[in-house]
Amino acid sequence: MNGHCLFAASPPRLFPLRSISSSVSPSGSYRIKFSDNVAVECRNLCFSVSTRQGISVPILRDCSFRIPSGQLWMILGPNGCGKSTLLKILAGVVNPSSGTVFVEKPKNFVFQNPDHQVVMPTVEADVAFGLGKYHDMNQEEVKSRVIKALEAVGMRDYMQRPIQTLSGGQKQRIAIAGALAEACKVLLLDELTTFLDESDQMGVIKAVKDLINAKKGDVTALWVTHRLEELKYADGAVYMENGRVVRHGDAATISDFIKAKQSSYIDQIGS
Amino acid sequence: ATVDGDGKTGNWVNRLPIPGLGAENVFRLISSATGSPIGQFISSPVTFLHSVDPRIKLVWLLTLVVLPARANLVVRLGLVLCTALLSILVLPRQVWIDQLARVSLLSGILFITLGLGSDGAPPMLQSRTPPSSITSLPNLPMSLSGYSYMLLKLGPLQFTRKGLSVGSTAACLTFIIFQSASICLATTTPEQLALALRWFLFPLTYIGVPVSEIILTLLLSLRFINLVFDEVRSVSLGIVSRRVNWQQLTVLETLDIFASFIRRIFKNIFRHAEQISQAMIVRGFRGESSSHKIYFFSGSSNKFADFASVLCLIGVISTALLSEYFLV
Numbered sequence: 001m002n003g004h005c006l007f008a009a010s011p012p013r014l015f016p017l018r019s020i021s022s023s024v025s026p027s028g029s030y031r032i033k034f035s036d037n038v039a040v041e042c043r044n045l046c047f048s049v050s051t052r053q054g055i056s057v058p059i060l061r062d063c064s065f066r067i068p069s070g071q072l073w074m075i076l077g078p079n080g081c082g083k084s085t086l087l088k089i090l091a092g093v094v095n096p097s098s099g100t101v102f103v104e105k106p107k108n109f110v111f112q113n114p115d116h117q118v119v120m121p122t123v124e125a126d127v128a129f130g131l132g133k134y135h136d137m138n139q140e141e142v143k144s145r146v147i148k149a150l151e152a153v154g155m156r157d158y159m160q161r162p163i164q165t166l167s168g169g170q171k172q173r174i175a176i177a178g179a180l181a182e183a184c185k186v187l188l189l190d191e192l193t194t195f196l197d198e199s200d201q202m203g204v205i206k207a208v209k210d211l212i213n214a215k216k217g218d219v220t221a222l223w224v225t226h227r228l229e230e231l232k233y234a235d236g237a238v239y240m241e242n243g244r245v246v247r248h249g250d251a252a253t254i255s256d257f258i259k260a261k262q263s264s265y266i267d268q269i270g271s
Numbered sequence: 272a273t274v275d276g277d278g279k280t281g282n283w284v285n286r287l288p289i290p291g292l293g294a295e296n297v298f299r300l301i302s303s304a305t306g307s308p309i310g311q312f313i314s315s316p317v318t319f320l321h322s323v324d325p326r327i328k329l330v331w332l333l334t335l336v337v338l339p340a341r342a343n344l345v346v347r348l349g350l351v352l353c354t355a356l357l358s359i360l361v362l363p364r365q366v367w368i369d370q371l372a373r374v375s376l377l378s379g380i381l382f383i384t385l386g387l388g389s390d391g392a393p394p395m396l397q398s399r400t401p402p403s404s405i406t407s408l409p410n411l412p413m414s415l416s417g418y419s420y421m422l423l424k425l426g427p428l429q430f431t432r433k434g435l436s437v438g439s440t441a442a443c444l445t446f447i448i449f450q451s452a453s454i455c456l457a458t459t460t461p462e463q464l465a466l467a468l469r470w471f472l473f474p475l476t477y478i479g480v481p482v483s484e485i486i487l488t489l490l491l492s493l494r495f496i497n498l499v500f501d502e503v504r505s506v507s508l509g510i511v512s513r514r515v516n517w518q519q520l521t522v523l524e525t526l527d528i529f530a531s532f533i534r535r536i537f538k539n540i541f542r543h544a545e546q547i548s549q550a551m552i553v554r555g556f557r558g559e560s561s562s563h564k565i566y567f568f569s570g571s572s573n574k575f576a577d578f579a580s581v582l583c584l585i586g587v588i589s590t591a592l593l594s595e596y597f598l599v
Binding site: 091108109113115118120121129131159160161162165178 | 311312314462490491493497498501546549550552554555556557562565567568
């Protein structure tokens, strides 16, 4: 469990950032390197888009948080608060307007809709797709990694199944297996349970949790959701509103914070 | 969704009242269509065909396209029978019943229409054999062996030897091509087929043909086609569920809905394509098919099954060739 429980999000006073060496990558995104046990860290992260009229619309405002290695953290918040955008910035799919980002490598991003993530027609070929970039890997090693990844998500018996015959939850597990096969250190998971029923929802989240426990500190997962009941599986959480990180800390405290907000809102409606 | 008395969820789309207008029925038909395309891989039960090398299967497919077009009627019918028997042996019961019924119906329609239609309107004048009324010569004597060009006459329609030849060729060819392709797809994964195709196309790389790109495009297409099916189904379901009062709409307004239906499908498909390309980039693909390795785990090919398959292939080709001499 993270040592610090709850922080008000008012960076840069929020937490001291040690051993930072920031640099700008050729793509323009900022990177920070840390020597301590941190898997993901953002500092003063901002992202905005321009409308056709040239007006700048802020999506993320001054977001800062830190996620220790080997834990499952969740990002929660209402629709449109910038959760998915934040995750895409962490994945490197979108470049931030300003601020600094550190994500341990290798990292992998799993999309909300598994139909977007799974690109090959059969399970085994899809899980192996991400390994295609490693030219020094032989067929046997690839196969071994694919089998291990599928075992980790409980889909070992589905190796030769066509993707279209799988349920939404099974596709989601295949998408996660594809990320695991690359032996990534950080898993960035975008609302994986949105299209799933309760059984598949719990199956997927337990698969991720079991994996993190099995890897003993090697794998960190950042899970975007707006389902409060999933928070019980998390070690920590980040709560966002209007593009800002409002709170971040251990799961129980964030859960209490959200419940207090809900009660306050219900009271407000009732009065 | 509605819930039946026994607690099961029914197909609520089919229970909506039907106004009896074409547009409603078209969308209903599309929305209730199956999401799975015809001829998908069936991983179990594993049959001997699953363990045949996919390259041999491709050669078989090519042979089954060429042979029925050139072979004798008896050989054609033999091939149809063999293909049907193989389907029954290899495919699950529900699958072969469904497939054979559909393909037989299609082939039957082709046989009847082409059989009766090829000589259905005989020309008044034959260039080589003008009628006796023109030449003032006596009619040609009938064949002593009982040969008759016309086999059957049904009122104005006539079934001739030419009709039999054209109809049987088209029907047998259709049956064999569709059914052999179905058997091949049911027992071979798309990756195995791509692997086999890549093996055959590999020599073309020496003349600059982008074989890797062709194979990757084929694989992505095979994956994407299911998304297209799903998208078409979902959008039409969306229109059906809105309960449009088609009877109040003019033809132009109905066409407008169809146009918006097609526009929406294309918009969604392009969005899918964009997201998939983004996912491919995230997963390490950098746009060069030759530098991104695609792994194929072709299942264990059984040597005995391969040998038996090649032997059967040689047997079929030999029979077809010999039939040209013995069954004319």
